[in-house]
Amino acid sequence: MAETAPVKAMLSVEEARERVLARFQPLAAEEVPLTEALGRVLAIDAVAREASPPFANSAMDGYALRSLDTRAATPDTPVSLRLAGEVPAGNVYAGEVGPGEAVRILTGAPVPAGADAVIQQELVSVAGDAVTLEAPVAVGNNIREAGEDARPGTLLARAGTELGPAEIALLASLGVSPARVTRRPRVAILATGNELERLGEPLRPGQIYDSNTPYLIAAVTRAGATPVSLGVARDLEDDLRAKLGAARGFDLLLTSGGVSVGDYDLVKRVLSERGSMTFWRVRLKPGKPLAFGALDGTPLLGLPGNPVSAAVTFELFGRPAIRRMLGAAQVERPEVEVVYEGRDLRRGDRRQYVRVRLASRGGRLVARDTGEQESHLISSLQGATALLIAPEGEGVIRAGELARALLLNDALPWEA
Amino acid sequence: MAETAPVKAMLSVEEARERVLARFQPLAAEEVPLTEALGRVLAIDAVAREASPPFANSAMDGYALRSLDTRAATPDTPVSLRLAGEVPAGNVYAGEVGPGEAVRILTGAPVPAGADAVIQQELVSVAGDAVTLEAPVAVGNNIREAGEDARPGTLLARAGTELGPAEIALLASLGVSPARVTRRPRVAILATGNELERLGEPLRPGQIYDSNTPYLIAAVTRAGATPVSLGVARDLEDDLRAKLGAARGFDLLLTSGGVSVGDYDLVKRVLSERGSMTFWRVRLKPGKPLAFGALDGTPLLGLPGNPVSAAVTFELFGRPAIRRMLGAAQVERPEVEVVYEGRDLRRGDRRQYVRVRLASRGGRLVARDTGEQESHLISSLQGATALLIAPEGEGVIRAGELARALLLNDALPWEA
Numbered sequence: 001m002a003e004t005a006p007v008k009a010m011l012s013v014e015e016a017r018e019r020v021l022a023r024f025q026p027l028a029a030e031e032v033p034l035t036e037a038l039g040r041v042l043a044i045d046a047v048a049r050e051a052s053p054p055f056a057n058s059a060m061d062g063y064a065l066r067s068l069d070t071r072a073a074t075p076d077t078p079v080s081l082r083l084a085g086e087v088p089a090g091n092v093y094a095g096e097v098g099p100g101e102a103v104r105i106l107t108g109a110p111v112p113a114g115a116d117a118v119i120q121q122e123l124v125s126v127a128g129d130a131v132t133l134e135a136p137v138a139v140g141n142n143i144r145e146a147g148e149d150a151r152p153g154t155l156l157a158r159a160g161t162e163l164g165p166a167e168i169a170l171l172a173s174l175g176v177s178p179a180r181v182t183r184r185p186r187v188a189i190l191a192t193g194n195e196l197e198r199l200g201e202p203l204r205p206g207q208i209y210d211s212n213t214p215y216l217i218a219a220v221t222r223a224g225a226t227p228v229s230l231g232v233a234r235d236l237e238d239d240l241r242a243k244l245g246a247a248r249g250f251d252l253l254l255t256s257g258g259v260s261v262g263d264y265d266l267v268k269r270v271l272s273e274r275g276s277m278t279f280w281r282v283r284l285k286p287g288k289p290l291a292f293g294a295l296d297g298t299p300l301l302g303l304p305g306n307p308v309s310a311a312v313t314f315e316l317f318g319r320p321a322i323r324r325m326l327g328a329a330q331v332e333r334p335e336v337e338v339v340y341e342g343r344d345l346r347r348g349d350r351r352q353y354v355r356v357r358l359a360s361r362g363g364r365l366v367a368r369d370t371g372e373q374e375s376h377l378i379s380s381l382q383g384a385t386a387l388l389i390a391p392e393g394e395g396v397i398r399a400g401e402l403a404r405a406l407l408l409n410d411a412l413p414w415e416a
Numbered sequence: 417m418a419e420t421a422p423v424k425a426m427l428s429v430e431e432a433r434e435r436v437l438a439r440f441q442p443l444a445a446e447e448v449p450l451t452e453a454l455g456r457v458l459a460i461d462a463v464a465r466e467a468s469p470p471f472a473n474s475a476m477d478g479y480a481l482r483s484l485d486t487r488a489a490t491p492d493t494p495v496s497l498r499l500a501g502e503v504p505a506g507n508v509y510a511g512e513v514g515p516g517e518a519v520r521i522l523t524g525a526p527v528p529a530g531a532d533a534v535i536q537q538e539l540v541s542v543a544g545d546a547v548t549l550e551a552p553v554a555v556g557n558n559i560r561e562a563g564e565d566a567r568p569g570t571l572l573a574r575a576g577t578e579l580g581p582a583e584i585a586l587l588a589s590l591g592v593s594p595a596r597v598t599r600r601p602r603v604a605i606l607a608t609g610n611e612l613e614r615l616g617e618p619l620r621p622g623q624i625y626d627s628n629t630p631y632l633i634a635a636v637t638r639a640g641a642t643p644v645s646l647g648v649a650r651d652l653e654d655d656l657r658a659k660l661g662a663a664r665g666f667d668l669l670l671t672s673g674g675v676s677v678g679d680y681d682l683v684k685r686v687l688s689e690r691g692s693m694t695f696w697r698v699r700l701k702p703g704k705p706l707a708f709g710a711l712d713g714t715p716l717l718g719l720p721g722n723p724v725s726a727a728v729t730f731e732l733f734g735r736p737a738i739r740r741m742l743g744a745a746q747v748e749r750p751e752v753e754v755v756y757e758g759r760d761l762r763r764g765d766r767r768q769y770v771r772v773r774l775a776s777r778g779g780r781l782v783a784r785d786t787g788e789q790e791s792h793l794i795s796s797l798q799g800a801t802a803l804l805i806a807p808e809g810e811g812v813i814r815a816g817e818l819a820r821a822l823l824l825n826d827a828l829p830w831e832a
Binding site for chain 2: 050055092107109156163164165168173193196203206210212214219222229306339359361362365378379381384409
């Protein structure tokens with residue numbers, strides 16, 4: 001077959017990913033209200049400006065008092081304090097708690113001046129303005145000190161942290177809003193292939209539905225970017241040129257199909273004439289062929305057309321590129337060590353990514369394959385929670401052996 | 417303190433959840449395009465209407481032929497077939513492959529009538545219209561049969577399945593679009609407490625920022641529902657009434673604060689006069705107090721005010737209610753068995769949910785606590801990937817022992 005662009009020697013997954021990632025930088029920062037920041041990535045370190053809690057407050061509903069006054073209290077010699085006032089949450093006690101005095105206090109309310117301890121209401125008896133207790137109360141009892149959660153200057157979350165509900169709550173409690181986050185990458189998606197029909201249209205003989213575009217729209221969204229479909233380009237030069245032209249101004253163009261050695265070379269030819277393209281073969285199964293370059297200034301990643309190959313190569317190359325643009329601290333999915341359960345896995349020249357389902361049994365993390373692994377079998381992708389890695393080399397991975405696996409969901413931030 | 421509504425005996429987590437869930441049903445179904453269905457839950461079983469692939473097609477770029485013609489081929493006695501035509505992907509070969517003929521075929525293209533095998537292009541030599549091969553080709557070689565991925569009537573995904581990228585790709589390949597999914601629940605969120613200030617406003621003495629509303633907006637979104645904040649209700653009857661009134665028509669109202677035994681009973685009183693409310697104490701730490709009922713027909717779940725208590729009770733009661741309304745097959749987070757690593761955990765009367773981080777070490781799934789566990793320490797929630805369960809009872813859970821943990825992210829669908 002005539003080659004219109006150089007096909008380089010086969011690359012390892014790491015070599016290919018390194019070359020892809022070298023082309024991406026974190027995008028510009030923008031400010032968004034915390035209540036709209038879910039899933040966004042911090043562009044700068046979030047640092048506490050004030051203490052949290054901002055003032056010493058009561059951990060219980062009870063009475064604020066001076067510890068010294070209660071020193072002699074026993075069941076036989078109870079101590080009575082004079083109820084001098086009340087401090088509900090949201091208010092500050094105007095005066096000071098004097099010797100022999102107690103002040104009613106609710107959970108979260110500021111500890112009044114003069115008081116150094118709080119006794120919970122269940123442990124006292126109250127009659128008129130007399131608060132009586134039968135045991136000493138230690139200094140600091142039931143008091144949450146200012147700054148216990150965070151002191152001014154405390155690093156709350158580093159640049160590169162993805163904001164989940166817990167991070168949002170922490171930043172909110174410190175008043176850190178709006179949050180300074182990276183802009184969401186805008187990703188154009190283009191499927192190529194004469195055999196592809198768009199969803200909603202009837203199939204003609206020889207046609208199949210384009211499932212890569214719906215897959216990539218979902219996966220790009222999950223990765224934290226904004227997907228825009230450019231449709232399906234048929235094997236017509238004008239159609240392909242027009243649709244590629246629509247990718248101008250996007251942060252990334254993902255194509256699927258048209259990059260295999262045996263494909264009609266239209267896609268490769270049009271890509272090559274419009275930009276600097278490299279066509280790689282990656283020592284990877286599924287998903288060997290991969291194109292990478294830039295088209296009118298827009299980085300382009302050309303994924304294979306087979307649905308599972310497209311999904312795996314998106315995971316290994318596309319998603320990391322998006323995460324790099326987001327400035328995420330970790331651009332790759334976390335890898336974990338698992339106990340393999342399944343059919344013998346024969347290793348080979350190409351690294352294999354085997355779709356598996358994880359489970360925990362008796363404290364062991366086990367991975368079982370999801371069935372047939374051919375690259376057109378979308379059903380095997382469904383329910384996969386990880387990709388088991390069978391490294392390049394010889395021999396067989398058998399049930400019961402340890403292996404590494406790439407989690408398909410890193411919203412679960414595993415420890416290294 | 418005067419009680420305006422009955423405080424029931426303490427309930428177990430399961431008893432409380434059962435009573436909450438009994439009040440919710442899956443919402444109505446609606447149709448959405450597959451490309452907008454990410455995270456939605458199927459309202460009906462998705463069944464293949466056609467076969468996938470819809471026709472037998474080639475797994476390789478090569479030549480379609482009749483196996484019988486190649487029976488005698490060896491390196492010494494190669495067999496030459498006559499190149500009779502071509503069938504690219506997306507097209508159907510008009511004729512039939514006759515005896516002694518071969519037809520050029522590309523990956524994914526329909527296998528032409530008459531042919532029963534495909535030889536990949538690397539294994540033949542082509543000169544003019546002669547395709548020469550040196551070994552027999554078995555029947556079915558490189559042919560993907562129609563229906564290999566799914567046959568008509570194959571159950572693709574059950575009602576209750578959450579649609580991730582893989583499910584969307586599978587449904588797309590079968591042309592199942594639009595998808596029939598449950599409507600997203602609309603959830604109103606109201607924080608209560610005189611001490612709370614909204615983000616963006618300056619804090620006055622004695623005030624803290626409301627972090628529960630930002631947390632719940634994020635967590636409700638992650639649960640698959642649409643959150644709407646009603647703001648912060650101060651301890652003023654008119655303010656509370658007005659804001660509660662705005663919850664009319666929502667599928668669920670989540671309040672935080674105002675339900676503890678010691679709180680000003682304004683919240684409880686106003687809630688009780690407007691609807692049928694129950695105030696529970698749940699044998700649970702953090703997060704004991706909980707209110708549940710209906711207000712003008714809107715189910716209401718009253719969470720505690722402490723940020724971590726609010727987060728944990730949302731996880732245990734609020735999220736399952738939302739998942740039930742979504743018709744999700746599994747309404748609760750998955751539980752896994754882990755090896756505990758951390759300080760001794762003393763069990764007690766109330767079940768404890770301890771914030772932990774999961775990791776995989778040598779095939780073991782270990783859980784380490786995230787630090788201090790007091791219910792106002794939001795920082796301990798950050799980075800938690802699971803809640804370790806210390807069941808009610810006596811004794812101590814020590815490092816190295818097995819324990820159960822509730823995953824805080826169930827986008828990872830673990831096996832039971």
